[in-house]
Amino acid sequence: MQGLAWVGFTVVLKFLLSTVLGSSDDSKFTSYQDFHTLMYTCAAEFDFMEVETPLRYIKTLLLPINVGVLLVYHGLQLVAFSVLAVLIMRLKLFLTPHMCIMAALICSKQGVANLQAQWGIMGEFSNMPQEELLDWIQGNTEPDAVFAGAMPTMASVKLSTGRAIVNHPHYEDAGLRERTKLVYSMYSRMSGETVKSNLMQLGVHYFVLEDSWCTRRTSMPEIWDVEDPQNAGKVPFCTLVNRDPRPHFSTVFHNNVYKVLKLPR
Numbered sequence: 001m002q003g004l005a006w007v008g009f010t011v012v013l014k015f016l017l018s019t020v021l022g023s024s025d026d027s028k029f030t031s032y033q034d035f036h037t038l039m040y041t042c043a044a045e046f047d048f049m050e051v052e053t054p055l056r057y058i059k060t061l062l063l064p065i066n067v068g069v070l071l072v073y074h075g076l077q078l079v080a081f082s083v084l085a086v087l088i089m090r091l092k093l094f095l096t097p098h099m100c101i102m103a104a105l106i107c108s109k110q111g112v113a114n115l116q117a118q119w120g121i122m123g124e125f126s127n128m129p130q131e132e133l134l135d136w137i138q139g140n141t142e143p144d145a146v147f148a149g150a151m152p153t154m155a156s157v158k159l160s161t162g163r164a165i166v167n168h169p170h171y172e173d174a175g176l177r178e179r180t181k182l183v184y185s186m187y188s189r190m191s192g193e194t195v196k197s198n199l200m201q202l203g204v205h206y207f208v209l210e211d212s213w214c215t216r217r218t219s220m221p222e223i224w225d226v227e228d229p230q231n232a233g234k235v236p237f238c239t240l241v242n243r244d245p246r247p248h249f250s251t252v253f254h255n256n257v258y259k260v261l262k263l264p265r
Contacts, residue, residue: 249261
């Protein structure tokens with residue numbers, strides 16, 4: 001009865017919080033597909049846990065030790081974290097530390113070797129094309145300029161330049177999903193007039209175009225074909241605008257990864 005009460009309370013609390021915070025989600029256990037479900041499930045971070053993870057847990061003795069030292073409270077916590085991690089891969093960040101805590105009484109030689117290998121890594125992250133983009137934005141755009149583009153890139157633009165952005169990676173928010181859908185019409189097969197209108201509706205001044213979003217496997221145009229079947233088969237607008245942005249936009253910056261398109265004020 002306690003277990004059923006816990007599950008029921010969790011479900012009710014989830015729906016209450018979703019209503020209060022204006023957040024919603026779509027299940028990946030059904031065959032239903034639209035723009036948002038395809039955007040969500042095509043990212044590896046939100047897919048089911050890969051096979052390599054439980055194998056690593058076994059090799060480092062994390063999983064066997066946890067089975068041996070399972071306690072009531074920690075057991076319930078671990079079950080909940082395990083369910084979250086299996087359903088959404090990036091939520092391993094809750095499961096793995098908890099398993100490490102429970103296995104802290106016994107440390108395998110493999111585990112020590114893994115820690116030493118990680119501690120021995122020396123290096124730095126470098127993304128020169130993005131650094132060039134951010135430097136250009138910082139030095140060549142107005143402080144009140146508004147940017148749109150791929151969600152991960154927009155997070156970097158906001159963090160490094162302080163410029164306003166209309167979309168970012170918090171895709172669980174329903175309002176943000178709708179704004180992102182308008183922004184990503186750049187990667188659809190819609191007309192230039194429609195795409196430009198969508199961006200101007202959001203008050204965008206600059207769009208950061210990334211050709212890889214147009215050509216990668218499970219590309220954005222293919223996702224849009226589910227949402228916008230009447231335009232299926234047409235050349236994606238991102239391909240057209242990459243060749244020549246006129247008459248709807250003008251190119252003000254480009255390198256081998258990014259192209260900044262300016263909208264008329």
